Amino acid sequence: MTKSALQIARAAYQPKLPQALKGAVVAKEGEPTQSVADQEAIKALFPNTYGMPLIQFVEGEAPAFPAINVGVILSGGQAPGGHNVISGLFDGIKKLNADSKLYGFILGPGGLVDHNYKELTAEIIDEYRNTGGFDIIGSGRTKLEKEEQFEKGYEIIKELGIKALVIIGGDDSNTNACVLAEYYAAKNYGVQVIGCPKTIDGDLKNEMIETSFGFDTACKTYAEVIGNIQRDCNSARKYWHFIKLMGRSASHIALECALQVQPNICIVSEEVEAKEMSLDDVVTYIAQVIADRAADGNNFGTVLIPEGLIEFIPAMKRLIAELNDFLAHNGEEFAMVKKSQQREYIIKHLSAENSAIYASLPEGVARQLSLDRDPHGNVQVSLIETEKLLSEMVATKLAAWKEEGKYNGKFGAQHHFFGYEGRCAAPSNFDADYCYSLGYTASMLIANGKTGYMSSVRNTTAPAAEWIAGGVPITMMMNMERRHGEMKPVIQKALVKLDGAPFKKFAANREAWAKETAYVYPGPIQYFGPTEVCDEPTKTLQLEQAK
């Protein structure tokens, strides 16, 4: 296998561990815990895994430990550092006992159900240390939710003599990990289940989980290319760059990138929703910044847009809901309408409010909303190229303002969408260290007989030696939420808090950033330089953890 010079050099990196994990480890247990809300309901659903104490690992003397077999699963979208969770887990169980074995289930949770697995030997693990991607065993989106899946999984678990499963995933996957832990505990199967917090979106975090892994590397990779675009923008001085960033359910990525690069504009979906902004409000806001900069002779700039924006605009949600409903009931008639008349047909049949919004949309987007529907007949919001939608509507508004004499600039736009560019980047030092520690900590939770815990590494803005490793009962992060019409126990998703330090820092500076050209150029992730260049955590984490 051909490898780049950096792949070869990076393979030798030894991730930094918390001091407490470097030698023998003992578990220090805290007080019993409660779920963040709906305590009675959660307790009733998780009688065996509710109320367990927080765990912190400290230096101590540990007894000799028998060999164990452990299974590991990568669940959902890729995030930088997954391979290091696995190598930390591997090194941890090998340190407990050199005869321990690690099995990887192939292509996600489906691999457990389908009995598709491979043993991860030292030779395989060494090939993947400090690399990006989930390709060591692949990932998948099968949800582990049903008893028959749990039982199917238990068959192979028994066959392989697996004592514990580690599930690396986002909020949903960790919720399911806890359901599985509860099920195996209730059945007395003697199988532990441990979760690890993964997602580039950054929306799996709370009082006990400071950040999900991959967020650091993905944001730094996006910030690198956005910074490069900003430098281009400031050199060519003729384009507005509309840059959409992955992350449908929260705007953490866009906000973090904004804090890193200081763009002229960053839209934060959570704010749009809280202020009940309409699409026109968002367009007007962008157009106004562009007009103000044009008045200073600056016909260029950058706009960061979170992928999920459309779904956070209350009026757009109402439009989409009515469209779904209308097309479900009038699909046959609609199919008979001539293509050139479909737009008018829809405008005529929607309610006044939604009709006006629909009429304001550029033709391409309007067509997409009425035609490209998923197998259930629903509009596919994720296909909308929000960056182009906004720039087209901004262009229209600026043209109108020009007629009115309110704007006298030149507007040219370029469009970008960054997502796949960062999900599988090689982990930054932070993610390499954090992930390795999470995996190593998981092995210690297993050794201590824990189940229904999430591996937790805290104090992450301090040097790695001072990080605090332990475990958090997953039930502690749960509340009851309506999903698909049913109340379900789920881990609360962390959206951007408008009263949180990262947003407040952004809000306090955005007017200056809009008007001035205050671009920062983060450059590519560095692995070998001074610590302030190589080891700095995200701005989000630094601001959130600042005392």
Add this chain to the structure above:
Amino acid sequence: MTKSALQIARAAYQPKLPQALKGAVVAKEGEPTQSVADQEAIKALFPNTYGMPLIQFVEGEAPAFPAINVGVILSGGQAPGGHNVISGLFDGIKKLNADSKLYGFILGPGGLVDHNYKELTAEIIDEYRNTGGFDIIGSGRTKLEKEEQFEKGYEIIKELGIKALVIIGGDDSNTNACVLAEYYAAKNYGVQVIGCPKTIDGDLKNEMIETSFGFDTACKTYAEVIGNIQRDCNSARKYWHFIKLMGRSASHIALECALQVQPNICIVSEEVEAKEMSLDDVVTYIAQVIADRAADGNNFGTVLIPEGLIEFIPAMKRLIAELNDFLAHNGEEFAMVKKSQQREYIIKHLSAENSAIYASLPEGVARQLSLDRDPHGNVQVSLIETEKLLSEMVATKLAAWKEEGKYNGKFGAQHHFFGYEGRCAAPSNFDADYCYSLGYTASMLIANGKTGYMSSVRNTTAPAAEWIAGGVPITMMMNMERRHGEMKPVIQKALVKLDGAPFKKFAANREAWAKETAYVYPGPIQYFGPTEVCDEPTKTLQLEQAK
């Protein structure tokens, strides 16, 4: 001004210089030179700057040098390292005499004509060392071609007491630099003009100029994100990524990236043209690789596409020519045709060959070809989203093959276009060193009274200390070519040579890369690590210079 940690750390980098430039320098002159072709014609056009000798700088004793004023211009598209050319030039003239001054003309050659300039002081220069972008003085696309421009420029040159101009640009800008040098020499104005080879496209190179600056950094930046996408692709195993890369007139960038990342497919425009491949041939080739991989269970992969592809397909060039001609003569009638009938109208009126090609194009592209025309009424080839055009046509072909039982895979596509992400990246060590040396060498050419020369740094695959610095008469690289209906003296553009080492390496491996998943992950540019990670030149350069 807020700066990132890397910006601050990188500012301290001291670019490596060729040994010969480290102390006092003398010029060693070679034999008189000839242009690469059309010697008589070029000689007649450049009586004062033709036939000059090659220059090589060697260590020696240099006399004391009076203070000089120098002007510098950035011309055309941004390329990483422009600021280092300027800082090398600044340090060079300051070393000759501490009272020398450097003036930067603002926003490109237009700044000379419009007398828009600023003095570049040590304080300004220090802000921009080792940074990307051209924002120190901006760039522009005004062409210096007319006598009145030359005279206008001379006014400000006289006023500022400028002895020499350094023009940093691509092949056209360097051609114009030589025309200007000849003009000032013929007029005895005593103003020297020196060129520097800049372009990320890599198409300004020849026997004497090994590479243009910026190509190294831009390709490494693209290869970083393509590598990340490949790792994602190989983890998710469900998408084909169609990745278009900047570079309209040559495929060096796509080829270099292919050599770095080993994708499943890379299209090289020069090969498409040489083999007279049709659009359908290109589509069939891609679809066949996809079908072959699907047969192995691999429904994922990567396709690299040079931005200029469409213009290299002979049949597409013929179609576009006929369309331009047809719409020029029938524009009024066409404007009357209903939108829904325009496609049929064009199909009916074109020649049989072109009509068939037009009919095979996806609707969006067909519409674009007939509607989006430039101010001269010509089709705007650059607006075509070639990556989407190809993936749509591939999808159509695969669907047909599925009907015929020749293909049984799943095809999902993602699209990317990388250009602005790399043009203004902070220069790699190679570009930082190379550019600084080019700028420093320019100052030595000035000191030695040279004009009509391009700054040249060779032996660039060796350590920087062994690089050979000197000057090449620009006329030496010229031939006569038809431009806008007239024969003009121009620097030969370097396209990808199908018998050159880089293409041959690619061609020898592409079948294996198509079938296997042989991805390489270059990772982000590193500035502080081991030399094999930080200082390696491009694969193109290594292969071309290999003895």
